[in-house]
Amino acid sequence: MLQIYDTTEDLNAPEPDADATAHPLSLFEFWPGSVFYTPIVLYWIAMGIRYGDFSIPSAANPHIETGGLCGERKTDILDLAGPLARQWIAPYIAITLDKRHREQDEVRARTAMKDAGIGFPVVVKPDIGCNGTGVKLVRHPEDLASVLAQYPGSVRIVLQKLIDRPIEAGIFYIRHPDEANGRITSITYKDVPHVMGDGVSSIEQLIMRDRRMSLVPEIYLPRLGDRRHHVPAPGQRVELVFTGNHCKGSVFRDGRADTTPELTARLDALIKDIPDFHFGRIDVKADSIDALKRGEDFEIIEINGVGSEATHIWDRRTTLWEAYRAQFEHYSATFRIGAANRARGWKTCGAFTMLRAWRKQRRMLASYPLND
Template identity: 35%
Template sequence: MYLPVIIQTMILAVRYRSLSLPLLANPKLTISGMVGVAKSELMMQAQNECQQAILDWYQFLVTNQPAAEQVADIMPLVKQQALDFPLVCKPDIGCRGSGVKLVKNSQQLAEVIASYPRGTSLLLQKLADYEPEVGVFYVKMPNQTQGKVVSLTFKDSPTVMGNGELTLEELVLLDPRASKLTHLYQERHPKRWQQVIPLGEVVRLVFSASHCRGAVFTDARAHITPELEQRIELIMTGLPEFYYGRLDVKYPDLDSLKRGENLQIVEINGASAESIHIWDKNTSFLEAVKTLMWQYRTLYKIGAYQRRRGFKTPGIGKLFKHLAIEKRLARYYPTTD
């Protein structure tokens, strides 16, 4: 699917005389948030409505202290920001849900911290009040006053329901989709894998709503409303010089989402973000390719405009440097919940 995108990128690089022009799309972010860029860098820039919509978070560095001592030092500072267990712990640098853990107590947090080398930046974030999650892809040309929501995608974490007779493994094997990803779910539920699940109990197979971790994506573009776009625009005015990316958003129900009400932002992804409706099983291969090609044409158009404004391209070497940083850190990431 990405081969046509690569070919188009080569053509665009020649036309615009730059291979790294997309790295100017969000000029206040290091390489526009393409890869290997800290989530905290973007969230620290958030102001007003954007800052309020992002779920509260706390960033810290792993030290040489025993993990339990680090937790004892961290938690009073975390609680000063009105945060407490359960919390979401995730690497500051990472993508596609890598290393995301739901920690319910100090012992679990210590176990997560112990898996990382000294100097790693980690985030603790408030657990959202709502279960449903949606990916909101936002694009705005620098010469325009209003951006646009170009993609909306439901992100559903798969579940199975116990019947009081079958084990978790047997329930997963009976599910048409989940049975294709058995290895992912067994790794996340080793203690319960051979246990009989009580009647009526719903087991959430993955916590992180990432497609590569087993979540199910469904095209929701039909639910984009003027009210939702207006709310997203108001939120994004609080993020300086941000023109291209995807918001991962929690919401209470579909009506609230369509009205743009009670939205809680988990994180905002930069230039490497995709319109994830392309991963809906009903999206054709041709439509997915067209969407990706449109995205990269848009990145080049935005980058070209930023260059005319006086921003300088960072160079392709910087991209590879940050890619290497992320790959090096990914070796230490614990299994995603």
């Protein structure tokens, strides 16, 4: 059975069940997207031909723009939550930055935060985005203005309470419209990569000594800036990434073995409180893995639609075949769900609308600041 480790453990320590000679990265873990996703795009095209509509998945979550494939606002999904689900969602607000009066952005943000009972630290992220692009952590009030200034004017941003719980997980949920209950198809734990100071070596030197991080230093060094030359004190833990996304440097671990009836029932009840939501990934912060397995003591920080993926595939122990099988199974499900909803009268967004939303999102992502 696959063993899962608490994210508070030292990621630089050898895993008890791992071969010490095993490669720290999987074969495909950092392949270019144009390479890894080509078979998936071809599969999508084949499914679109089969169903007579390339945008069928957009009907899987019909109240969300493109079903959550791309271009949707994060808050549009969260705002759909009913009274039960809302109790489990981390507090958030959204404002649109003023292109003409940027000096007012901080005042408006602070006012909105105060009205929502959100204090510092606070997480700032674009309302339209993916893969953690543009996500920033503002620990102190005096840093808010400088962070907001890094986003282009007229962009809508989300300010969300920082959830200080040690376990972050992505849980994939699927429920066919004909099914009374949904199911969990993936759980992924997201570990924060870090180095431990020795009082002599710089952060960059410590990174270059790490078996895993030394293979992809381009992920970690740019966001450090001049901090890469800082020499941490002996035993000082320096976290290198805040955003829990694999492509931004977080380490993902397959947690499917921790799926329990209690967690499934809890998640099913919460997601049913979001109208006609059938397919997507729910990102949560929990007090512990045991608590998560009991379906207790966690908060939802984000809900993603059909554009999300079952991220356990990025565990370094996952084979290429296992990764593609998981991708094909999930996208097959979203086509089936979309087709079922279309038969019930829901409309798909259309291939051209889907393409325009993807191009718009791509342009916006390029304008965001480097994530923390």
